[in-house]
Amino acid sequence: LRASRRDLARLLTRVENGHAHDELSTLFPYTGQAHVIGVTGAPGTGKSTLVNALAKAYRAEGITVAVVAVDPTSPFTGGAILGDRIRMRELSGDPGTFIRSMATRGSLGGLAHTTSDVVRVFDAAGYDVILIETVGAGQSEVDIARAAQTTLVVEAPGLGDDVQAIKAGILEIADVLVVNKADRPGVEHTVRALRAMLDLGHRAERVLHHGTLMAAADSARLPALPDEMTAWQTPVVQTIASEGTGVDEVLARLHAHRDYLRTTGTLIQRERAHAQAELLTRVRDALFTKWIAGQDQLLLGDLIARIAAREMSPAQVVTRLIDGG
Amino acid sequence: LRASRRDLARLLTRVENGHAHDELSTLFPYTGQAHVIGVTGAPGTGKSTLVNALAKAYRAEGITVAVVAVDPTSPFTGGAILGDRIRMRELSGDPGTFIRSMATRGSLGGLAHTTSDVVRVFDAAGYDVILIETVGAGQSEVDIARAAQTTLVVEAPGLGDDVQAIKAGILEIADVLVVNKADRPGVEHTVRALRAMLDLGHRAERVLHHGTLMAAADSARLPALPDEMTAWQTPVVQTIASEGTGVDEVLARLHAHRDYLRTTGTLIQRERAHAQAELLTRVRDALFTKWIAGQDQLLLGDLIARIAAREMSPAQVVTRLIDGG
Numbered sequence: 001l002r003a004s005r006r007d008l009a010r011l012l013t014r015v016e017n018g019h020a021h022d023e024l025s026t027l028f029p030y031t032g033q034a035h036v037i038g039v040t041g042a043p044g045t046g047k048s049t050l051v052n053a054l055a056k057a058y059r060a061e062g063i064t065v066a067v068v069a070v071d072p073t074s075p076f077t078g079g080a081i082l083g084d085r086i087r088m089r090e091l092s093g094d095p096g097t098f099i100r101s102m103a104t105r106g107s108l109g110g111l112a113h114t115t116s117d118v119v120r121v122f123d124a125a126g127y128d129v130i131l132i133e134t135v136g137a138g139q140s141e142v143d144i145a146r147a148a149q150t151t152l153v154v155e156a157p158g159l160g161d162d163v164q165a166i167k168a169g170i171l172e173i174a175d176v177l178v179v180n181k182a183d184r185p186g187v188e189h190t191v192r193a194l195r196a197m198l199d200l201g202h203r204a205e206r207v208l209h210h211g212t213l214m215a216a217a218d219s220a221r222l223p224a225l226p227d228e229m230t231a232w233q234t235p236v237v238q239t240i241a242s243e244g245t246g247v248d249e250v251l252a253r254l255h256a257h258r259d260y261l262r263t264t265g266t267l268i269q270r271e272r273a274h275a276q277a278e279l280l281t282r283v284r285d286a287l288f289t290k291w292i293a294g295q296d297q298l299l300l301g302d303l304i305a306r307i308a309a310r311e312m313s314p315a316q317v318v319t320r321l322i323d324g325g
Numbered sequence: 326l327r328a329s330r331r332d333l334a335r336l337l338t339r340v341e342n343g344h345a346h347d348e349l350s351t352l353f354p355y356t357g358q359a360h361v362i363g364v365t366g367a368p369g370t371g372k373s374t375l376v377n378a379l380a381k382a383y384r385a386e387g388i389t390v391a392v393v394a395v396d397p398t399s400p401f402t403g404g405a406i407l408g409d410r411i412r413m414r415e416l417s418g419d420p421g422t423f424i425r426s427m428a429t430r431g432s433l434g435g436l437a438h439t440t441s442d443v444v445r446v447f448d449a450a451g452y453d454v455i456l457i458e459t460v461g462a463g464q465s466e467v468d469i470a471r472a473a474q475t476t477l478v479v480e481a482p483g484l485g486d487d488v489q490a491i492k493a494g495i496l497e498i499a500d501v502l503v504v505n506k507a508d509r510p511g512v513e514h515t516v517r518a519l520r521a522m523l524d525l526g527h528r529a530e531r532v533l534h535h536g537t538l539m540a541a542a543d544s545a546r547l548p549a550l551p552d553e554m555t556a557w558q559t560p561v562v563q564t565i566a567s568e569g570t571g572v573d574e575v576l577a578r579l580h581a582h583r584d585y586l587r588t589t590g591t592l593i594q595r596e597r598a599h600a601q602a603e604l605l606t607r608v609r610d611a612l613f614t615k616w617i618a619g620q621d622q623l624l625l626g627d628l629i630a631r632i633a634a635r636e637m638s639p640a641q642v643v644t645r646l647i648d649g650g
Contacts, residue, residue, distance in 0.1 A: 028638035313353035
């Protein structure tokens with residue numbers, strides 16, 4: 001809790017490698033203090049620049065900041081984020097800031113767990129604000145961002161039709177919407193389109209669809225979580241993050257959303273939804289790990305060969321393995 | 326196998342809703358004939374236009390084509406792909422073409438299963454080529470594309486630094502690399518950069534890292550799959566898909582890759598890797614479904630509340646639930 005930077009870095013490495021179960025259980029009661037903010041959006045929107053600008057703006061108010069950059073650049077080699085060294089240089093030397101890049105080793109499901117755990121370490125270590133930055137705009141990145149208390153979605157003018165298509169889904173999770181690169185042509189059109197989409201509004205569905213296991217939980221009749229209050233109106237803020245323009249307004253909106261979460265009870269609802277999704281995912285993975293450890297690997301290899309040869313369908317093999325059919 | 330379009334559409338709906346287990350097992354032995362091609366790439370690269378152009382080029386050779394468009398636009402409302410109606414109009418009326426859009430209902434893991442099943446339906450129905458188009462460039466989209474036999478990655482000049490960063494990972498799965506919008510400025514720079522990255526070459530890792538469960542399988546010492554032969558040199562083809570320019574060369578490369586897969590035994594290796602990943606994912610989900618059906622839902626709700634209140638950590642609850650600790 002009062003660890004040195006070096007000790008903190010070591011613990012984070014152990015957490016990322018899955019070797020810190022005891023430490024995580026020990027520090028868990030000390031979490032829940034930080035404001036956890038997910039920042040997501042399509043490639044090319046300037047997310048990293050905005051995250052850096054926000055970190056500096058928080059620091060100017062005396063608020064400590066940890067940045068967790070989730071990096072899907074390589075499913076294979078676990079490459080580090082481009083420009084990460086530049087960012088480190090810009091913000092380093094300041095003991096109130098800590099930047100951690102995470103690569104997607106193995107599954108993004110696993111990464112979502114690990115991200116939660118890394119956030120907990122920073123939370124217990126006393127960082128006031130934790131920014132989770134996800135590069136990309138796929139479902140899994142959205143899941144990671146959604147593990148945050150506040151979700152900031154970054155857009156930019158003129159990114160083409162595919163990006164437009166992605167907006168529909170990503171808008172529904174936005175608590176604060178930023179149109180970055182606001183000096184580009186077409187910014188007014190983008191802002192107008194976003195406001196129109198926000199007005200359509202599907203936000204009430206947020207809690208019920210949280211996480212990736214809700215379908216299974218639904219069918220098992222887990223107690224339904226109540227819909228969120230919808231008193232919060234998602235603001236649309238224009239920024240030019242590279243020049244710092246508009247960053248203070250984003251900060252004000254983030255402060256306001258934090259207050260909203262705490263005063264309306266929405267925070268407790270989100271934390272419960274997050275706890276449920278995380279618990280169910282962890283149970284699923286634990287069940288699988290236990291199961292595979294008890295399998296005859298030669299038999300399993302043979303069954304896989306039979307699927308590839310079209311002799312048995314995957315569903316038939318699953319039935320045989322699980323139900324002994 | 327000789328179904329009418331309407332029957333086929335009905336079966337696909339049943340498959341997407343998870344209600345066609347028997348039909349899938351029945352048709353499974355008839356699969357394995359089609360050339361399954363995954364098309365992926367970042368937003369703004371013009372994937373859909375390229376897929377349409379490829380479908381038309383295949384049809385001009387008398388080859389039947391099914392297109393499976395995986396649409397991550399909305400994790401909530403399951404929105405249909407923008408422009409889908411336009412595409413339908415352009416290619417419809419031709420009995421040799423079938424386009425199916427899939428929304429991401431629930432998890433992308435589930436979507437990867439369903440996509441595999443939809444591909445099998447088209448395969449058994451006799452379509453010669455099946456194009457799986459994924460919008461986006463996240464890990465999960467890559468997993469879906471990887472379920473294909475041949476992976477085509479689409480790039481475009483001038484999409485910014487984030488896209489550049491994503492390339493490193495996505496390049497490693499490319500069998501054919503297309504630089505679309507080749508009339509844009511900077512195309513030579515993009516092609517040069519891609520060739521340089523290809524030369525770095527991490528392709529040998531492909532099979533071992535296939536799927537999202539390999540870490541668990543590795544630790545359980547499943548028989549390792551052999552590395553792929555690396556005799557295939559990923560070509561870089563420039564296209565202007567909207568005008569049809571370069572599409573014939575892409576088609577020639579796809580034909581060549583199909584021949585390469587069949588003559589070198591690489592196809593069998595990929596099918597085995599795919600079978601392994603799919604089997605393990607299905608087992609994991611089946612174990613979880615079975616487990617949750619047997620749970621006391623009130624107890625589970627109470628444990629979730631205790632996590633949210635920081636009284637027990639997620640790991641502690643998992644231990645109690647799984648091991649009765």
